[in-house]
Amino acid sequence: MTIDLILFLILALVAIATAIGMLMGRNAVYSALFLVLNFVTVAVFYLLLGAPFIAMAQITVYAGAIMVLFLFVIMLLGADALPKTDVLPWQKPLAIGLAIVLAVEATFLLVTKARPAGNILAPEVSVNTMDNLRELGMTLFTDYLLPFEVTSILLLVAMVGAIVLTNRQKKEEPN
């Protein structure tokens, strides 16, 4: 049993436990904090897989920006805990049963049908942060330049959209 495998198993346990914690959290703030831990764990997986840039982007964008936005909205709305109203009592067991079916089928199909040849690189071979960054930058700004520019427009549109959506109410008030 190599050190990689031990690391993977421990981290996988943490990832699944935090995901279930997010699911079970009675308060939306706890769910958000569990999700932050889950994102950080996934970032460590990216490091194990030899993708240091993606790992850092994951921490800054997901664990940093996105979850702070979530926490901000939870606090802003004061909607951390909804009153319990069981409209459909059979919904939860049905959902759990269907989810187990989905997990088994997805795992089976992905492992048998979509498996690429070869194993994961050992990190000591693959992780050289500078090489990874250089290679990623070169590919991003040559082969993938157009998608990169389109992404910038998408972010601009999202920003304008968010401002327009939250600002509309104020303009209508004087009428």
Place this chain on the structure above:
Amino acid sequence: MVPVEYYIILSAILFTIGVLGVLIHRNALIIFMSIELMLNAANLAIVAFSSAIKSFSGQIFVFFVIAVAAAEVAVGLALIVEIFKSKKSIDVDQMSSLKG
């Protein structure tokens, strides 16, 4: 050396937990967080595959997915704030009429 199957199984489990969150929760914010969890699980699978075939394309794809997720969260949270303003609730069961 961790076999690529282990990463795929972990990714499938995380994705399923995300699906479960969407199915059983009625708080729009937690449903949204579950969607983020599903995006993350897919990203993990993509990076695992990309690492297994020793190619950078998967990492670039994940980079774009992260950018799109950021845009999605900005617009989605703006929508949730707007829904809360008009309905005074973010319970998805309350959002049953098209008229605001």
